[in-house]
Amino acid sequence: MHFQDLILNLQQYWASQGCIIQQPVDQPTGAGTLNPATFLRVLGPEPWKVAYVEPCRRPTDGRYAENPNRLGAYYQFQVILKPSPPNVLDLYLNSLRRVGIDPMEHDIRLVEDDWEQPTLGAWGLGWEVWADGQEITQFTYFQQAGGFDLSPVSAEITYGLERICMYLQGVDNVYDLTWVEGITYGEVHTQSEIEYSHYSFEQADVDFLSSTLDACEAEALRLLGQGLVLPGYDHVLQACHMFNVLDARGAISVTERQKYIGRIRRLARTAAESYLRKREEMGFPLLKGAGIEGVR
């Protein structure tokens, strides 16, 4: 199965399960969890079902396209089911069948995994899903985000697309994956991997990044304070990204690190607060008049 077909099949499958297929957030981000379609939508009482591909930037993992398993940017396929339905694991297993991983052919195992992201004030419990010993998915029941207890609880399913595809195609080097017939993953991404590695490790301007981070933080707090939740959250994402690049650049000492994490946690918390307040003012429109009890 080509890389592109993997994405198309997952989209088709989750669309048929009633998910809206939203798109990646148009900001650099480190994980699908940060997309407002997850981070904000899991807050509050409104139901939500969404699936989307998220290009994730992990500047510290860049390897100048020389490592067969590590990338400075990669793709996740993210699904949020809120509230988590009783048959959520069966739905997930069916998605594997859909992309050609037959659980009667492979040993599929749910291996305990506690997920925690202190910078987002978020944690959840669930599993790493293994196929014949290879981790292919993170499955999390979200318990908290932005420091708020979540009710109802969302199920977050995060597929590591390259991993799954390498497994399906039987290749040991991510750059050898076929994106479509005649085009490899390497042909699409080698240049960006090399250039971004040079950028993150050597060229990124520390002063520019630090001052941009400061500016984004101030702007985020200002906008969130005025109830402009989504524009404010854009700036939270940008601040996170600046932090990640500074980190890759080796510009953050151990003691500074804690301070930065504290600042970002505050931003995430403020965004979550503002979002919840705004949705409440709007009468939680996705409840469609059912009232908070309606989702139970």
Next chain:
Amino acid sequence: MASQLLLEIGTEELPASFIEPALAHLVERIGGLLDELQIAHAPLEVGGTPRRLALWSREVADRQEDLEEVRTGPAVKAAFDAEGRPTKAAEGFARGAGVSVEDLFRVETPKGEYLAARVIRAGRDTLAVLADALPGVLGSVPFRKSMRWGSGTTTFGRPVRGLCALFGAEVIPFDFAGLRSGRTVSGHRLMAPDTFEVRDIDSYLRGMELGFVVVDIEERRRRIRGLLSGLAAEAGGRLVPNEALVEEVANLVEHPWAALGSFDPANLELPREVLLSSMTKHQRYFAFEDASGRLMPVFGVVYNTKVRDAKVVVHGNQRVLRARLHDAGFFYAEDRKRTLAERVADLSRVTFLGELESVGVGADLRSRAWRVEELAGFISRLAYPGDEDTMRDARRAAKLAKTDLVTQMVGEFPDLQGTIGMYYGRADGESEEVAVAIGEHYAPRGAADAPAKSPAGICVALADKLDLIAACFAVSLIPTGNKDPYGLRRAALGVLKTLDAAGLDLNLRSLCKLAVRTLHGSTDQAKVHTGLSGDGATDVVERLAEPILEFIGGRLRAELLERHRTDIVDAVMAAGYDRPQDARRRVEALAAIAQEADLAPLGEAFKRINNILTKNAAEAEQAGAFELATTSQEEERRLGELAVELQQGMAEQLAAGDYRGALAYLIRLQQPLDAFFTAVMVMHEDVAVRRNRLALLQALRESFASVADISRVHVSRA
């Protein structure tokens, strides 16, 4: 009449470590409930897999026994009037108890005579009792971490998806986690996902078997052991024993299957621990070795689903292991480009404990390595005086011990720190003693791990732990309650275990002082050496070392309490524990004596001695030495003679380290001491007599002062 009880909580995949504690809790709560309500029952049996917690009993009484209770009413005085007729109080009480006044009877209480009634409380049906209790029981199962799911508020280890609860032919009706109990269950998630109805325990167990679920945990373990010996035969070798992994893997599957995979034999050049860690820790594979104990290039994987073709599973797992070993091989080759000695300077880039900067102590690993090196040298001088080789090896090993932390291999396999250093040290051409000491310096790594054995290893292991404790104490990172982020309790216990295993009777107080002195001198080597010969800084060192000594003493006490009575341990520790080995011997001697005789009365007598001496402290101070000639009473003379004999005898025995012999005097002391306190008035009006008697008591106390504070012994033998 009795019926079968069967309960299954169907869940999503529980973590392996959650299953058995949850089952134990269910047995305790449900068994406890039945016992408390006097519902007779056959033993409770359990089974569990990642997807179900099951409990059953083949015979449980259908009804609770009728309970008879005696209820007390009004006092007899208030229950009858002058004519002996029952008052309103008596009638009201009888009515409330559901009996007639004639059925009331009298009971004697400390407050006088009261009226009482015998009340029969009809037993409830077991079905109703269970229906009421089960939601609470299920809600009380403790998990290391609990979660919510969906729109519910219930918490459990993982989502609950089914409840099967039968009592005889009936469903025990209750609600939990938004589910209604019923009689259906399902088998293996993939191989037998359809639900089926359960009639009784046997139909449940048969259904599980047909549904590819081995409910019995021990049975799964047996089967896994069987599968592994099959794989060993297939590989032509033997299993590298790993019972903990068998136990864990058994709780990762509902039904075990197994297959043998292989890897490139070229990987066998990697350290054995790296191979084992890659296989067992990360992937939960089993390893095999040949007759000579060399690892074989194969692994066993236990899996959960009877797949169509095991080769597919093997192939996939081989790919994963290949990638892991490929990485390890890459790290090994990269790491070997530089020796450990060349990495020493790199340690200054790694922070050990940032807070140390605030007290003027080097906070990086290079400073720590320097301190451990100094300290290991001092310790070797105390532990192995004159052994220059050990001193040199210990210092060299300490200098290199932390350098594997800046290798890629330890970055990837953090729990192999020390071990990797040993391999790399050997490869660098360090002496075997140095390599072994590097490998041993973290020992003991856990409760079950052995302490360091080689002389150099012992010195570095002690130095490493003492420096860690001293550093944390210097910046007030002292463990409280269950918070011990730097593992100081484990380090303290490691110090004690290392001394014990090596039979080293070192003075812990001196070691603590050395650690403090080294810590605060770490920026100025000269200061340390001056400090050692004793100068003005000694007071400061003493002050900082004391809490460290007390902290380690706390671990010593905890360790001794595992085997000995509290009063005996406390009595000995009150006499000091500067030399932990010595304190151990004293505890053992006192415990042995306490086996032979009841020391509680002696404890009382010594308490009395303490009281008298405390109360008359001023006078006791002027008492001078005890003179046998000054004694005036028979009981006084007899005790005095014994005291004199004891002083000389004990001195000899203590010098010979014979605590048992020294403490044997205690038994001989008992009777004369009793007689003394019965017949003799210590605080006699005559000053000379009085002072001599105080001197006698002082002498007795002094004799035992270095062994134990006998006044703390208070438990009589059972």
